Amino acid sequence: VRLTVARNQDLSADLFTGVCQTGSVMSSAGGSTTRFTTLSVTRPADGITHVELNRPDKSNAMIRAFWSEMVDCFNQIAVDPRCRVVIFSGAGKLFSTGIDLMDLTSDIRQLAGDDVARVSWNLRRFITMGQETFSVIEKCPKPVIAAVHGACIGEGVDLITACDIRLCTQDAWFQVKEVDIGLAADVGTLQRLPRVIGSRSLVSELALTARKMFSDEAKSCGLVSKVFADKEAMMAGALEMASEIAGRSPVAVQGTKINLIYSRDHSVPDSLDYMATWNMSMLQTHDVLKSAQAAMEKKSPADVPFSNM
Amino acid sequence: VRLTVARNQDLSADLFTGVCQTGSVMSSAGGSTTRFTTLSVTRPADGITHVELNRPDKSNAMIRAFWSEMVDCFNQIAVDPRCRVVIFSGAGKLFSTGIDLMDLTSDIRQLAGDDVARVSWNLRRFITMGQETFSVIEKCPKPVIAAVHGACIGEGVDLITACDIRLCTQDAWFQVKEVDIGLAADVGTLQRLPRVIGSRSLVSELALTARKMFSDEAKSCGLVSKVFADKEAMMAGALEMASEIAGRSPVAVQGTKINLIYSRDHSVPDSLDYMATWNMSMLQTHDVLKSAQAAMEKKSPADVPFSNM
Amino acid sequence: VRLTVARNQDLSADLFTGVCQTGSVMSSAGGSTTRFTTLSVTRPADGITHVELNRPDKSNAMIRAFWSEMVDCFNQIAVDPRCRVVIFSGAGKLFSTGIDLMDLTSDIRQLAGDDVARVSWNLRRFITMGQETFSVIEKCPKPVIAAVHGACIGEGVDLITACDIRLCTQDAWFQVKEVDIGLAADVGTLQRLPRVIGSRSLVSELALTARKMFSDEAKSCGLVSKVFADKEAMMAGALEMASEIAGRSPVAVQGTKINLIYSRDHSVPDSLDYMATWNMSMLQTHDVLKSAQAAMEKKSPADVPFSNM
């Protein structure tokens, strides 16, 4: 049985019952689900979903099945009220070597089309699908923490630049590899990386020369917020950070993510206007008074129970 | 069995085989499909798909099932290579009375949410779904001709403003009804109507007073391109216009629709840049030389066979 | 005692008491207030404010006092819960001959500044003030119906293009006069007129030649929605239209105005997103269920009492 559910249908069910219909996918806390072939989805702690690239024997290379599974996975997470934050990492020895070259060249060779225009037409749909693979991370209102160890190459970089926070291990390295295979990176890196790190000179250099960037430079240029000694330390750190986030009001957290992304793509005045329009309802949440009360009593937000959303 | 197929999955199948997997829906030319409960989808002629609002005994009022069926229907049309143009009309005595009020109030009453913020959150997803119902028409690259007879009220107006060309009968009338039920129209009319007709004074008057506009005014203000004596004449006219479009190069036609919509939402310089980038491949179609050849031989484009796309 | 109140201060008082502090200005229904020297503000009927250009012996020519009075007047109207719609017209024989030329040339002659840059600096603030004179109409969430008789020249056109709906008499005429006095119109006409009427060729012609446009052409090009035989008929028509609007839910009406203006300045997808974010709270108004109930009982919205806002 395929998992994919029409987004529209699913949402409407969800909206009116307040019960998540997609619960079966991520059935038990800590339990791995086997429904995806390229991803593993678990719930390491309350409110936290862990998505793992799960083809460790293939260096977590990204194949076509991965594209649609990402869309399904994040569409489900988006409407799963029990999930408040996501950790994204790679199983095995490294994060990901990016797209599977065999897969790519075979795809390109097989593209249908009676003339150049028709092949282009199909290629555009193909690229758009590829872009959606990573844009779903951004459209999902739950913050996503990328935790990278070892190699993070090509589409791996596309993936992590669509996440909200990036952590890595000392041995991590990053490579915008696309020019090496004859193409301008087209599923997100050229669009998001310049907004993610502070130096445009560095962005251009990385994208034009495909050179490797190691963890210390990734930290100093702002690609990652923190570097950990090894994967274990990083996963513990990611979990701790995720717990911090999961313990806070989901109204506050998800409103923050949505407005951060909105303001990236709009002017400051437009973004302030959107923010005011957003919060005119969101400030009516009980969470504000609960949180303020807790703060005045010197309690941590983690001690306050907030309804799911 | 529900028809809905995950867009991502479906497209990828489609792209690599060149064969439409969704053919079963619109099985035979002229034959009605029974898969949708609120829509009838037929193929009155080669290359032409006819979508009909199909709850004539309920004045084609729009219920929730309609929302997801529209998304499914137009997602399928978008990738159906045999469809080159769409006619959209209403079965029975009128086009549509818009949203079903009972349905709406019951939906609003049942919306889940522990506080105002959470109800708002769910309402936003609800409205976004409603918007998608009509935006799919615009995202579909095939031109859509709306053919309106009798009443076209509320969401009916939202629907037709998302179409590319509008025709109507002498007895047609239009009403932006939303202020009458206490809300600002939120699924497209306020966004698209001012770009569809030439007088902002008239748009404001219609939206703020909910007064009816009859066919002659709809013609003179530019909402419709043509008025026909009755439904039969209009459907014949729509079919004729659709045939004109279906007989031309789909590379030209669909590129035209996509770029017209792009340029509505972007500045002229940005739109010219996009157009040049679009046509750098599309001009390599065989259709240009075939068409130019035909033109020089004084043949009609309709006499030239163009590959599907 | 000057009336002007700092907007910030005034609003905060207002927000927390629900009582309008500015009531004294428009004290009694039908009674003219004498506080403004260039405007007359009355309340001809419940929920309707009538603002009149009130220097009839000076052809309602616009002087500097008019600029600040417009800002004060519309800032007050914006927060006056008893006002739901505005009618804007001119006292005496005509709407307005626009800026007072003596005033303008004297202003320009007296502009301070030690060099060209400093004069420019002051001129920019001067122009910005002039623009604000008319932009306040647009920032005010209550719909404004302009009712024009006789001449409407220069800044008169700037004024009416910032209104939501335009009506005029048979004898009305319009003139974008600015090129005749050696300047490009800089307080709104060049920005708003092309969005108000349907023909850019006509806009350019009017703005470049300063020719007069009479009421029939104003109607056919969409500048006005309706032409009336004379001023009396027009004022009655304006009042009737205003009553239609005042009788409807202010949540619906003001949300409609705000979103119509928003969507003029943003792309359709951005405007749909803003609309959904707007209505996620506004749909929770009691007005929807009240209105829907009334509609199902075949009552007019005018029969339903809606709280002020």
Place this chain on the structure above:
Amino acid sequence: VRLTVARNQDLSADLFTGVCQTGSVMSSAGGSTTRFTTLSVTRPADGITHVELNRPDKSNAMIRAFWSEMVDCFNQIAVDPRCRVVIFSGAGKLFSTGIDLMDLTSDIRQLAGDDVARVSWNLRRFITMGQETFSVIEKCPKPVIAAVHGACIGEGVDLITACDIRLCTQDAWFQVKEVDIGLAADVGTLQRLPRVIGSRSLVSELALTARKMFSDEAKSCGLVSKVFADKEAMMAGALEMASEIAGRSPVAVQGTKINLIYSRDHSVPDSLDYMATWNMSMLQTHDVLKSAQAAMEKKSPADVPFSNM
């Protein structure tokens, strides 16, 4: 000797001497210049330049030489202080049949490139050049009045939508012909036509069906401002309108054109800001006081001498 001069070089000469270096092109008022092979440029009256499509025996069909001549011609007009307004028409029996099909297909056949990408790269530059052919009309600060008689087809429509004002004869007709030759119109029509006329339904119909539109519909939809009985009457009308414009302050007229185009491509608030920044210097022209003085003395602006610019 080729006429083309590097824009940069030419301008700088011009700026510092106040003397037009390009005068030799349009040597004597009324005298035709022979420098262009596809255009005739004359000066029918003081301040007025008349540009004519000048291949009457070839139906003024547009060939490649026309592309670069248009750029040269309008770059010169842009900096020619003696030109204050332009009339654009076609010599012979009709305005233009648009692109020369032979020329186009031969161009496309000969496009160099080792693979699809490289052909696309060259095609993009080719299209961009074609777009520049018409965009120069818009970048030129002098208003351009298009005067159309007989057929105006394909690129002819691209051309006139880039003009500021459009006039036509009773026998004129317009055809967005591109879909008939297998391509989406890519040099301006899809970008500018929807901003030029009031009905999007009509725009789509014209662009998707390539049907002819005659002068009466062109007038009622706003494509043209005025229809004349025949070419002679139209040219007289165009000249009269041009004289009106040429007689007014060039500071006012050219500032008006520039700001009208700016505001088409930007939001109203952005356009108002630009306008204020524009006029902070332009209002310091002597033309304002001269014009105001004349107005107060009931003189026509035409009686006031304004310096060239």
Place this chain on the structure above:
Amino acid sequence: VRLTVARNQDLSADLFTGVCQTGSVMSSAGGSTTRFTTLSVTRPADGITHVELNRPDKSNAMIRAFWSEMVDCFNQIAVDPRCRVVIFSGAGKLFSTGIDLMDLTSDIRQLAGDDVARVSWNLRRFITMGQETFSVIEKCPKPVIAAVHGACIGEGVDLITACDIRLCTQDAWFQVKEVDIGLAADVGTLQRLPRVIGSRSLVSELALTARKMFSDEAKSCGLVSKVFADKEAMMAGALEMASEIAGRSPVAVQGTKINLIYSRDHSVPDSLDYMATWNMSMLQTHDVLKSAQAAMEKKSPADVPFSNM
């Protein structure tokens, strides 16, 4: 007597006399004014205004009076020709602990409104007022240097991100605190912080976890330009930097601030166009030739007297 003066009125007086009407507020150099209850405004040196958060016994927590005083204060500074640069700091032991929680919760509890929509409406005006509190800093053309010591929490961060330059002491720390009280930061941080510092990963982490950031990280991520040993050193440094700025041409300095902010919110081509339009008058200042002369004579700009503006 309240200080607030209608902006429009005040400006017009100012423009034509060249004399600052608001001088009484900041009466003597170095003398503190007592007119504001939450701010202290002094003039430590010629051309420099020092604004201090002045509720040291309340940790400079921000109450409602602060909101309107900020607007009044910066509106006055904006038009005070004697002020060329502003230093903004906090009196007492720390910069600011941000919004007063008691104040906030009491405000939210008391918000008027008959239903959710009307409460939302009032909340939106409330948030918009809050945003204006900090946006006035940005709208003021004089550069503002924020000097931060000790805690800078919540709205404190909103405030400093609206300043042009940020300095801090070694003991300073910053906290985007809003998620801790159940809300998405809505008065500027989410909109401005990502444009102020170079790492989006860090921005998200700070905003989603509310963790403290200390001065060294603030320096390395670019939030501040310089870290000083203690408050005294910082204030000296701020004063020195302010003197540098105050000594330069106000035409150059204020044009720089305005265009830096403009270009943040617009594309590079649009910003270049605006800049050219700005400087076409501003380059006519005497300051350019004076400065160039001084530079050629190897004098410092500080030795050149420039007129106020």
Place this chain on the structure above:
Amino acid sequence: VRLTVARNQDLSADLFTGVCQTGSVMSSAGGSTTRFTTLSVTRPADGITHVELNRPDKSNAMIRAFWSEMVDCFNQIAVDPRCRVVIFSGAGKLFSTGIDLMDLTSDIRQLAGDDVARVSWNLRRFITMGQETFSVIEKCPKPVIAAVHGACIGEGVDLITACDIRLCTQDAWFQVKEVDIGLAADVGTLQRLPRVIGSRSLVSELALTARKMFSDEAKSCGLVSKVFADKEAMMAGALEMASEIAGRSPVAVQGTKINLIYSRDHSVPDSLDYMATWNMSMLQTHDVLKSAQAAMEKKSPADVPFSNM
């Protein structure tokens, strides 16, 4: 004989022959051309063009001839298929001291114009020309590596911020000098610098105080990607980096530059759409399969021959 060729003409020749007409300028690898008076253009290695500021005895100060030579030079490079990457540096002891003050003041003094408006009009064209001097670097699809040693002042900074990658020597320093000569920097720095480095506080400080920034700070803030011990080492490093880029597919490299710049000026969703439309043809290059093949065979891209473009 002047070199400048009308861009339009030149391109069309080029497009259809696949042969570079401009070859004579950069005639022999390693050979300097003498055609420019302010620039030296050589070809140090296959695919690499070296442009040098070449008035070493005048500190490479920028004069008016430089403006037009830059436009000519980069317009030629843009269409020169043998050039795949550019290195930009300064001859002699330093990079550039920026604009020549004598030149500037003399230009400004000589500007023609009968009144302030007309002088402004000419100034605007003058500034626009100046902006084009540097914008051509950005419009050229070949990546440009700036290599800076010694002083880089004023317009020198404008120049390098328009390059893609910046390198410098240990002794390099940078100064946004414009406020020191009484003007807001108007040819690129205020528009591009904030997008090039990560700290807005630092940008404002540099632009408002004109202080010098040395190489270590330039590296840590991201202005440059790498600092070298001396000029020789830097030029070797630049050449090595240029070789890396020149060895890769020009389809990939130039598509990367164009899309990086596009995404700087547009939202992420718009940039993704453009990217997909770009790559729908570019992915059809042979370079992808060649590169993928090489990658699978563990060969370097440098070993793969790619056609010019």
